[in-house]
Amino acid sequence: MDIICTVAPNTLEKTTLNKLRNSGGNIIRLNFSHFSEDFFREMVKKIREEEIDVNILGDIQGSKIRVWSEMQKPIRLLHKELIKICSYEKYNELISLEEKLIPLNLNIDNFKKITSREITFQDGAINLQIVNKNEDFLIGKVKRGGIVRAEKSCNIKGYIREEKSISTKDKRDIDFCIRAELNIIALSYIESKEGLLNYKNYIFNKSKEMGKAFPKIYAKIETFKGVENIKSISEECDGIIIARGDLVPEVGINNIPIIQRMIFKRCKSRELIVATHLLDSLVKGKEISPAEVDDIYWFIKNGATGFLLAKETTITEDPSKAVNIVNRLINKYS
Numbered sequence: 001m002d003i004i005c006t007v008a009p010n011t012l013e014k015t016t017l018n019k020l021r022n023s024g025g026n027i028i029r030l031n032f033s034h035f036s037e038d039f040f041r042e043m044v045k046k047i048r049e050e051e052i053d054v055n056i057l058g059d060i061q062g063s064k065i066r067v068w069s070e071m072q073k074p075i076r077l078l079h080k081e082l083i084k085i086c087s088y089e090k091y092n093e094l095i096s097l098e099e100k101l102i103p104l105n106l107n108i109d110n111f112k113k114i115t116s117r118e119i120t121f122q123d124g125a126i127n128l129q130i131v132n133k134n135e136d137f138l139i140g141k142v143k144r145g146g147i148v149r150a151e152k153s154c155n156i157k158g159y160i161r162e163e164k165s166i167s168t169k170d171k172r173d174i175d176f177c178i179r180a181e182l183n184i185i186a187l188s189y190i191e192s193k194e195g196l197l198n199y200k201n202y203i204f205n206k207s208k209e210m211g212k213a214f215p216k217i218y219a220k221i222e223t224f225k226g227v228e229n230i231k232s233i234s235e236e237c238d239g240i241i242i243a244r245g246d247l248v249p250e251v252g253i254n255n256i257p258i259i260q261r262m263i264f265k266r267c268k269s270r271e272l273i274v275a276t277h278l279l280d281s282l283v284k285g286k287e288i289s290p291a292e293v294d295d296i297y298w299f300i301k302n303g304a305t306g307f308l309l310a311k312e313t314t315i316t317e318d319p320s321k322a323v324n325i326v327n328r329l330i331n332k333y334s
Contacts, residue, residue: 001330002306003323004029004057004273008314009039015319017043017052023320024327027184028054029308032173033061034151044180055184057218058177060170060199062188063161064246065154067121068103075100077126077145085119085128086137087111094136101137102148114138116157121148123276124155124249155249158224161189166202174203178212186241190219193232200236218273222246227259231266239271241308248277264302274299275308279322283311288325296326300333 005025007017017028028047030040047054068088072095077083084101086094087110091103104111119128119140126148128140166174177185185203190196196219207214218239221227223246234240242263248256264272278296281288296307312322 001300001304001334002027002271002273003326003330004275004306004308005313005319005323006031006308006310007043008034009036011314011319014317017046017054018050019320020313020323021052021054023323024330025309025313025323026054027057027306029057029059029186029310030182031059031310032176033059033064033066033188035169035173035176037176040176041180044182056180056182057184057186058173058182059186059220060173060177060188061167062170062190062220063167064188065156065159066105067148067150067152067154068105069151071103071150074147074149075102076147077128077142079142079145081142081145082131083128083140083142084137085140090136104154110162113160114156116159118157120155120249122146122152123245124253153246155246157250157252161191161223166199170199171202174199175206177215178203178206178210181212182215184216184218184238186218186220188220188243189222189226189246190233190237191223191225192229193236196233196236218271220275221263223250227251227263230263234267234270237270239273239305240267241273241275243275245276245310261302264304268303271305272303273306273308274304276310278307278309279312279325282316282322282325285317293329296329297333300330 003025004027005020006029068091084098086101086103087106087108088103089108095101117130120126126146127144129143130138131141132139187199200217204214216238218241219233219237220241220243222243242260279288279292281292307326309322313319
């Protein structure tokens with residue numbers, strides 16, 4: 001089974017790539033939502049020059065909604081406070097008039113498509129109920145507060161994404177993956193076979209143009225629409241990633257057990273990777289819980305081919321500890 005380790009600059013302040021490999025990690029994940037060309041090039045070079053026995057996965061952002069990267073400063077949201085949210089195209093015009101304004105990385109036309117009564121940030125940790133809207137912004141009442149920073153994740157239930165085009169950022173990031181000969185490309189927010197084929201065709205043509213090998217393709221399932229189309233999506237990729245970090249706020253936590261079992265039933269012929277919320281106890285500085293062990297046990301016994309660690313290997317004090325734990329459980333239950 002695969003253990004995919006997300007690597008960020010923080011990771012290498014506390015451990016080494018060799019230690020992650022020796023702990024059981026066999027795939028290194030580079031998250032292009034937080035693309036750092038110098039760091040990514042360094043990682044690829046180090047793995048190749050030191051002949052570390054791992055594959056490299058490039059995780060492409062896709063139509064992920066985030067707080068705009070140029071938001072001026074972090075904002076603390078307080079319980080029951082009213083907060084305004086706008087398109088990044090309106091931010092510079094409105095910020096002088098508002099003390100607290102959150103810009104999203106959506107243009108004005110796409111921003112106007114928002115119809116949901118709820119918006120969450122940071123994988124659901126921060127929750128706002130939409131109470132009003134006008135041409136320029138949404139007004140949300142804070143149900144669960146916290147600090148919102150630039151580039152943090154945002155989830156909007158029922159939001160209809162544009163699948164016809166690939167963003168300039170995604171094209172640039174895919175080009176990097178192909179040029180650097182990464183083994184796997186994971187595509188975020190895949191919702192249909194057509195959307196997946198759009199990316200696959202671009203990757204195929206670029207690989208041919210650059211004279212590089214065609215990488216494995218994993219589709220990340222993160223929305224209801226992606227779940228509904230799981231069968232046709234799975235037929236066009238090498239593997240499925242159940243990306244629970246975004247799936248939970250998109251579909252609601254009560255639906256997760258049902259959705260997971262349905263995906264496992266319909267995708268038995270594909271690689272099946274379970275991502276995020278695996279060892280949240282470690283992220284909080286605690287020991288793993290019986291529920292987390294039981295969760296991993298169920299996945300192993302029902303055909304999972306791997307696990308993807310995110311925060312467990314980027315923000316914990318000992319990234320190798322999470323890898324060791326998952327590896328130990330795989331060896332015990334396989």
